[in-house]
Amino acid sequence: MVAVASREIHDGDLVFVGMRLPVLAYAVARNSHAPTARGLFEVGLMRDQPAGGFLGTMGDPPNVAGALWATRMSNVMALMAQGEVDLGFIGGAEVDRFGNLNTSYVGDPRRPTVKLPGSGGGADIAILSRRWVTLISHERRRLVEKVAFITSPGHGDGSPGWRKRNGLLGGGPVAVITTLAVLRFPEEGGEVCVATVHPGHTVDEVLENTGWDLKVSRDVSETSAPTEAELAAIRRFDPDGFWTRSSVTKG
Amino acid sequence: MAEAIERFVPDGATVAMGLALEPLIPFAAGHEMTRQRRRDLELVGPISDALFDQLIGAGCVRRVTAAWVGNVSEGLGHCYRRACEHGIPRPLEVHDHSNFSISLALWAAAWNVPSLPTRALLGSDILRTNPGIESKDGLVHVDAVQPDVAIVHVQRADAMGRAHAWGPLGISEEAGLAAKRVIVSCEELVDASVTLSDPNRILLPETKVVGVVHEPGGAHPSPVQGYFRRDHAFYRHYAERSRSVEGFNAWLEEWVMGVSDRSSYMKRIDVDSIRIRHQRLAAPADFGDE
Secondary structure (H helix, E strand, O other), X not given: OHHHHHOOOOOOOEEEOOOOHHHHHHHHHHOOOOOOOEEEEOOOEEEOOOOOOOOOOOOOHHHHOOOOEEOEHHHHHHHHHOOOOOXXXXXXXXXXXXXXXXXXXXXXXXXOOEEOOOOOOHHHHHHHOOXXXXXXXXXXXXXXXXXXXXXXXXXXXXXXXXXXXOOOOOOOEEEEEEOOEXXXXXXXXXXXXXXXXXXXXXXXXXXXXXXXXXXXXXXXEEOOOOOHHHHHHHHHHOOOOOOOOOOOOOO | OHHHHHHHOOOOOEEEOOOOOOOOOOHHHHHHHHHOOOOOEEEEEOOOEOHHHHHHHOOOEEEEEEOOOEEOOXXXXXXXXXXXXXXXXXXXXXXXXXXXXXXXXXXXXXXXXXXXXXXXXXXXXXXXXXXXXXXXXXXXXEEOOOOOEEEEEEEEEOOOOOEEOOOOOXXXXXXXXXXXXEEEEEEXXXXXXXXXXXXXXXXXXXXXXXXXXXXXXXOOOOOEOOOEOOOHHHHHHHHHHXXXXXXXXXHHHHHHHOOOOHHHHHHOOOXXXXXXXXXXXXXXXXXXXX
C-alpha cells in the first residue's frame, strides 16, 4: 500500500503529506522515483529530504531538523489556497463511489454510532490541492454506496463539473488506494473504477468487499509488486514495521 | 501551574491548547485543570493529540471546537467517542472545523472582525454541523472564535512572559493573539537578556501574557524540539488503557489525580529514553544597530 501510494508522487511535485502512512510514502518516493519532490506538513513545515529518524507524527523532532521552512500553519495553507500543492493524501474511515470521504460521523451526527476524529487538514486538502489520493482498508463497511457525512468532498454527486460548479478549487481525487486494489477516477471526475488489483488478490474479492456495484476497467491488470528500491526505503524509514504492519487498523 | 490554573482558568472558560499540533502540547496544564476539577470548559485547538481526549474523559468539557480529536499515532480517541456516542461521562457538544478553518476563526478574533472568508470547506458537510461556518456568495465564512485563555508550552521564556518557541508553530500565534489572556509554560526560565537578544523569536506580545510557569517536561508525552522526543510508547499505553471507562479512570488516577504536580510526574518517566542529546544550533543573528 505504501509503495503503491508513493508512485502517485511525481518527481518535482509539491506534496501535502499530512499524517501517518503518507509520511512513509513520501519518504519512499523521494528515495526512488521522485528525488526532487518537496513535502509540506500542516504543522508548519516544508522539507525536501525525508526525516533522518522514525516519525510517529509530522511534528516529531527529526521532521523539523533540516527542514526547508518551519512556520505557522496558515502560511502552509496559503500555498495550498493558491493552487501550489500538486498532490495531497487523505485517510478516511468511509469513501463512496464518487470519492467523497467521511472522517467525522457514522450515523446521525446528532447521535452518532461512531464519532471519528474529524477533518484535521483533510477537508482543506480535498478542496484546495490540485489532485489527491485516499488510502483506505478495503472493507464493505468502509467502501460504501453513500457516505453518511461528507467531511472531505470528492466528486460530489458524480455529475460532470460538480466541483467547478460548487467553487472547489482543485481537481479532486484521482485514486483510491486500498489494501486490495487501486481504484481510479476518470480524468473529468465522476465514478471510481478498478484499475489494478494487488498481487495475490482477485477482482471478485475486490467486488465482494465493496458496498456498491463497483465498475471494473476493461484493461484491469495486476498492481506492480514493490521494487527493491521501494522495499529498501520502507525498511529504512519504518524499521520496526510500526506503520506498515498495522496500517490497516490505524485508519 | 496550580496557581496559574486557579487564577486564570475558571469553570466555563474557553481554553485554547495544543496549538502547535503534535509538538509542545501543554499536558501539565491540562492535568492541573483535571486535578482542580474544572467543569464546563470549551476546548479550542487544531488536532489535540490525546490531551482533549483526557479532559473529556475526566468530565471537564462541555464543548470541543476543533479539527480533529484523537491520538495521532494510535487512532481514535476513546473518551471522545464515549462522550459523543453515549454521553459518558457527560454529553459533549462538537463544533467541527478543518485545520484551516480553525486557524481562520482565530485570526478573525485576533483581527477583531466577525468572520473571515475562504474557499476551504466548500462542499463539506462541516457547513451543516457547525453553526459558526456558512456558505455565502460562493465563499465560506468562518465566524471568529475568541478563547478566554490560550496556553502554550515553549522551549524558554523569561519572567515577563516573553516566550521563545521554535520549530513549526501551527496556530499558536493566531490563538495567542485572539485570546484575552495567555499562559506560558516553559522548559527553561531564562533571563530577559536571552529572550530580548532575539525579538523575532518571541511568540506573542508580553502584554497578552498573564502567567509564566517554569514546568520542565510540561509537554510530555509530546515532543519539544531540542529537548524531548515524542514518547510514542506512552501514547500507545494511553490508547490501550483508555479503551474502557474503568481503564481510563485507573489511568487518570495513576497519572493525573494521584500525582501532586509535574515534577512528581516526571520522576516516574524514563526521561533518559526520550531526552534529545545532540545539539543542532542555529547560526546567531546579528541585531547590530550602529
